[in-house]
Every structure is written in C-alpha cells, then in structure tokens.
Amino acid sequence: MALRKSVFAGSWYPDTAAGCETAIAGFLKADGLPPPPDRPLVGGIVPHAGWFFSGSIACRVIHALRQDPPPDVFVLFGMHLHPAAAHHIMTAGAWETPFGNLAVEEELAAALARRFAFTIEKPGRYTQDNTIELQLPFISYFFKGVKIVPIGAAPSPGAIEIGTAAVDIGRELGLRIKVLGSTDLTHYGANYGFSPEGSGAQAVRWVREQNDREMVDTMLALDPQAVIQRALAHQNACCAGAAAAALAAGLRLGARRADTVAYATSYDKHPGESFVGYVGIVF
Numbered sequence: 001m002a003l004r005k006s007v008f009a010g011s012w013y014p015d016t017a018a019g020c021e022t023a024i025a026g027f028l029k030a031d032g033l034p035p036p037p038d039r040p041l042v043g044g045i046v047p048h049a050g051w052f053f054s055g056s057i058a059c060r061v062i063h064a065l066r067q068d069p070p071p072d073v074f075v076l077f078g079m080h081l082h083p084a085a086a087h088h089i090m091t092a093g094a095w096e097t098p099f100g101n102l103a104v105e106e107e108l109a110a111a112l113a114r115r116f117a118f119t120i121e122k123p124g125r126y127t128q129d130n131t132i133e134l135q136l137p138f139i140s141y142f143f144k145g146v147k148i149v150p151i152g153a154a155p156s157p158g159a160i161e162i163g164t165a166a167v168d169i170g171r172e173l174g175l176r177i178k179v180l181g182s183t184d185l186t187h188y189g190a191n192y193g194f195s196p197e198g199s200g201a202q203a204v205r206w207v208r209e210q211n212d213r214e215m216v217d218t219m220l221a222l223d224p225q226a227v228i229q230r231a232l233a234h235q236n237a238c239c240a241g242a243a244a245a246a247l248a249a250g251l252r253l254g255a256r257r258a259d260t261v262a263y264a265t266s267y268d269k270h271p272g273e274s275f276v277g278y279v280g281i282v283f
Helices: 017-031 053-062 106-115 136-142 157-172 201-220 224-234 240-252
Strands: 044-048 073-078 087-090 118-121 147-153 177-182 259-265 273-282
Touching: 017 136, 044 053, 044 240, 053 136, 053 273, 073 157, 073 224, 073 240, 087 106, 087 157, 106 118, 106 147, 106 157, 118 147, 136 201, 147 157, 157 177, 157 224, 157 240, 177 240, 201 224, 201 259, 201 273, 224 240
Parallel strands: 044 177, 073 147, 073 177, 087 118
Antiparallel strands: 044 273, 087 147, 259 273
16 A cells, blocks of 8 residues: 655654654643533544644643544645635545554545545655644554544635535445544734734733634634634634534534544643644534
8 A cells, every 4th residue: 555654743743653642642631631522522622733832732632532422534624725726635545644544445535535626635746744644654653444534625615615515425335433633723922923912921812712712713713614604704713624624524424513632732832932722522
C-alpha cells in the first residue's frame, strides 16, 4: 500500500510511538478527563497547532469520542484553503503515524471523488499541511484499526455539501462514521497582519471574549453556514470550511447539541504580541 509520509513528526509532535504515548498520558493527566458524555458523540472540532500549544485540547476531544460501537472510519476535514480554492481528498493509500499506518477508506473516498470536483492528493504528491496530520497519532492510538478519509474543505458552500454527502454515502456502504473538523481560531498580531485592537492586554481580552467567543458560540449552535460567513468577515477561524463540513456531517449523523471541551490561546503558554486561539468541541 502506498504510504503518505508524515511531515511534522519530530517537530510539531513526537516522531516515535513512545514519545507520543508519553505526551498523550501527560495531556490526559494534566488536563483531566472530560465527564462521561450523557449522549452518543459523533464528532468534534479540534485545533492544529504544535502539540506543545494545543495538543492537549485535540487529545481530549478525540479521547471523548471513544464510545461503543467504535467507528469504522474517521472523516477528517482540514487544510488552509481560501474560498475559491478547490477541495482536496486523498482517495487511496495510507498515512504514516508513529503508531502505525492509517489506511484510507477507499470505497467511501472514491465515491465522494466521483460526486464532487476535488484535487486528488496522492501518497507521493500532496500539499504539505498540518491540520489533519497532527490529529492522526491520537486517532491511531485511541481507535485501533480505524480507517480515514482526509478531506481539505475550502470555506465555501461546497464544504457543507461534502460533509453531508460523506455521511449519506457512508451509510449506504454500511460504515460507522465519526467526523473531525480541524481549525484554529483568531490569528492575532503582526505575524498574521491582523491587529484591529492594538496590542497588549486589551487585544488578548478582545480575542478571547469577543472574536473567538463569537466563533465558538456559532460552532456550539451547530450552524455551518454561519461559521463560514463569520470567519470570512471576522478572521476568527483559519479553516472554516473544515469546521463547517464537520458540523454539517455531525448534523446528518444526528447531533443536536455541542459542548466545549476546552479553550485556550497560544498566549497562555507563550505571551507575545502575536498569538492564536484554540477550541475543542464535541457534538
């Protein structure tokens, strides 16, 4: 099976199984486990910075999705794409992780590729992007034997259609599905060319209490269209298409409520004039 090699292992997260396992144990111990969900969970929203900054949040979301029966496939939505960009999909092969390779669910991926206009990513030809790769060690660790369908979802109406179709096709194939959307929130400061509230404590407070809060509330409302609209208007989600696609898929899977697992910013660990917001959500 053709293998897509990891790009960020050894820099953004550990490149060995032992290193990843130690990090995961630390995330769960340091932050505690979320309370047992009082309903079935079908998916979540995760951040995608290096594990030092946001790995604990992503880990807790993916850990919370461990419910019986386990899924056959994770459909993962990510990638930094602009509204006019093509959507991307990997339709064959496997993706390398420190815990072993995650195979693509090729029947589901191929069916989606026939229905929508995608740029097809291949194990030897793909766009380097951190949004999906950083989730894969968690999935491989917590969900032995699961397959994946990695999708780059641009922030356009097509992302919502793809999210819904992934569930419909998966059901036709008899697959149990869980979904993840990978996005960070506001990228603030000179490093990102976005400083509407100046700098210092006032800027941090605005990001946390207003700009990020608006996007988190929109995700909690399970409103995929508004996620895209507000992200484009207020720059408070870097991969709004991914979040919207995951929410649309979650709604199709029966989600009726979403909850915040954790929220943080990179400022919390590394104060500076430029910083990024992160949220973990389950639904």
